[in-house]
Amino acid sequence: MEGVKGYLNLYFSSAEYSVRVVDNVLDEGENYGRHAARGEQVMVEFSNPNTHKAFHVGHLRSAILGESLARIIEFAGYDVVRANYIGDMGLHVIKWLWNYAKFHQGEVPPADTTKWMGDLYSEANQRLDKDPELEAEVRDLYSRWDQRDPEIVALWEETRQWSVNHFEKIYQVLDIQFDRWYSNSEMEQPGKQVVEGLIEEGIAEDERSTGGPVIVRIDEKLGLQKEKYRVLVVLRSDSTALYATEDLALAIGKFSEYDLHTSIYVVDVRQSLHFEQVFKTLEIAGYDWAPRSQHLPYEVVNLPGNVVMASRDGTIVLLEGLIDESQSRARQIVEEKNPSLSEEQKTDVARAVGLGALKYPMLARDNAKIVTFDWESALDFNGQAAPYIQYAHVRANSILRRMEASLPESVPIDHELDPTEIELIDTISRFPNEVARAAEEYKTLHIxxxxxxxxxxxxxFYKQCPVLKADPDVRDYRLRLVAAAQQTIANALRLLSIEAPEVM
RNA sequence: GCCCUCGUAGCUCAGUGGAUAGAGCAUUUGCUUGCGGAGCAAAGGGCCGUGUGUUCGAAUCACACCGAGGGCGCCA
Incomplete structure (x- = not known):
């Protein structure tokens, strides 16, 4: 015990504590850090890609962040429902269909599906920008869709599937899973019914008779003097559905289908006002669960120079190209560092390292911070990055592989612990708390x-403390410590959806 | 005009009201007859945007200002 600068530092026997920590980790194994089941269900909606558009690096953030949060929240003891809400209808789809029907009729997607679909979408925008009179054709197409013109529906179904097939491939590569797929096309009709109800209850104002839309004056309904929630347009003047129309129905659908403690929307920050408006409108309409719907905003992924990635403008980095590049780069490095591995192992390592390197920066940044994507740092496998963590796991594995016996039973410590041992044990012991904190704050960053x-x-520790060549009693404890460290690293990486390889 | 977010080392970022504010990258220099060097160690580099408060104590909380980004009735 000593006093330093007004602080009272207490030192206690760390030996007993250390044994307890390590024993605990090894007893619980892959469940180390998991919290007791609470019997409460949480829905995490994430990814939410639009069909008929390219899947780019910007979309990776919601996908990765949502997947990891789902894993963390589940590990923290909740029952998690992973939801994906596909944007398969809306102006962007109609524009795409218009362009396709008029200029690309009969074409089928090439191998590079999303690039092609994205190109057709930005081409549509270019044509419309050049000749605004064509907008009339697009509006006409929208109303044909709205009346479920069989020809349009058939074209939509076919082309929509091209996108969906591609999404599924990407999710498989990224190890992302969903329990429930929603799409906004299926929310159009229910959404319109919700709006009818809002009009009847006097919550929404129908201005269609004077050529206006259907709106909810939220601030007025709440009696607010200053503008805060403003006005939400819930139905277009031509009675077609908006995103807001569909989101009302979706929120209601979620809570009637599931008994949710919380419904989280992992959607980028630009939609903050939109979600506040939707949730507030539902609250006004008397849905008592409305406050349990929560928007989790995250900042966007930009290109250097603060260039926004926009499918519209074609300023994007396609996900597929990035994944391929990252893995082949990782492959090249494995060849260099560890040529004795089998072909199959090299492929596995390249996948683990390449994907890990892409995922890590999306998860290691505060949700409120913009991620700037550049190729150089995305493909840099050194330093504060996933491969560094994976390498520690590999090193631990290497020691355990060489111990030529099964892991020793728990032994009391009778040697003076090295400071690096104490620090390692301390870090291992913090894992369960960090899981709880990450789940509570919705921040993968803590993990x-x-x-x-x-x-x-x-x-x-590895540098400082020999393990295999240590004195027998010290050796037994250190082997267990190495195993505990490896287990904790593996558990943390699993929550991040990053593979923990055995070799690399 | 109103609302939200961000501002910490040259760059990218951590930092739960508490001790001398920490990492990575980049720069310079060391470490392998040790369990894997994708590693380790060391050096330089900071008015924590500015100011005023609250507090025993502020990078952290409040307010104002400056700078950057985003949002705001029929895009998603």
Whole structure:
């Protein structure tokens, strides 16, 4: 015990505590850090890609963030329902169909499906920008869709499927899973019914007779003097559905289908006002669960120079190209570092490292911070990045592989612990708390931070403390410590949806 | 005009009201007859945007200002 600068530092026997931590990790194994089941259901809606558009790096953030949050919240003891809400109808789809029917009729997508679909979409926008009179044709097509013109519906179904097939491929590569798929096309009719109800209850004002839309004056309904929630347009003047129309129905649908403690929407920050408006409107309409719907805003992914990625303008980095590039780069490095691996192992390592390197920066940044994508840092596998953490896992595995026996039983410590041992144990012991914190704050950042620190403290320990060549009693404890560190790293990486390879 | 977010090392970012504000990259220099060097160690580099408060104590909380980005009735 000592006093330093007004602080009272207490030192206690870390030996007993250390044994307890390590024993606990090894007893619980892959469940180390998992919290007791609460019996409460949480829905995490994420990814939400639009069909008929390219899937680019910007979409990766919601997909990765949502997947990881779902894993973390589940590990924190909740029953998680992963939802994906496909944007398969709306002005963008109609524009695409218009362009396709008029200029590309009969064409089928090439191998590079999303690029082609994205190109057709930006081409549609270019044509419309050049000749605004064509907008009339697009509006006409929208009303034909609205009347379910069989020809339009058939074309829509076929082309929509091209996108969906591609999404499924991407999710498989990224190891992302969904329990429930929604699409906004299926919310159009229910949404319109919700709006009818709002009009009847006097919550929404129908201005269609004077050529206006159907709106909800939220601030007025709440009696607010200053503008805050403003006005939400819930139906177009031509009675076609808007995103807002559909979101009302979706929220209601979620809570009637599931008994949700919380319904989380992982959607980018630009839609913050929209969600506040939708949730507030539902609250005004008397849905008591409305406050349990929560928008989790995250900032966008930009290109260097703060260039926004927009399918419309074609300023995008396609996900597929990036994944391929990252893996082949990783492959090249494996060849260099570890040529003795089998072809199959090299492929596995390249996948683990390449994908990990892409996912990590999306998860390691605060949700409110913009991610700037550039090729150089995306393909940099050194330093504060997933491969560093994976490498620590590999090193631990390497020691355990060489111990030529099964892991020793728990032993009391009778040697003086090295400072690096204490630090490693301390970091391992913090994992369960960080899981709880990450789940509560919806921040994957806490897990990436801890994973990095685990790797760092393990590497310190690795350098400082011989394990296999240590005295027998010390050796037994250190082997168990190595196994515990490896297990904790693996558990943390699993929550981040990053593979923990055995070799690399 | 109203609302939201961000501002910490040259760059990218951590930092739960508490000790001398920390990592990575980049720069410079060391470490392998040790369990894998995708590693480790060291050096330089900071009016924590500015100011005023609250507090025993502020990068952290409040307010104002400056700078950057985003949103705001028929896009999603």
């Amino acid at each position: 990436t931070n801890l994973a990095f620190e685990l790797a760092r403290t393990f590497n310190d």
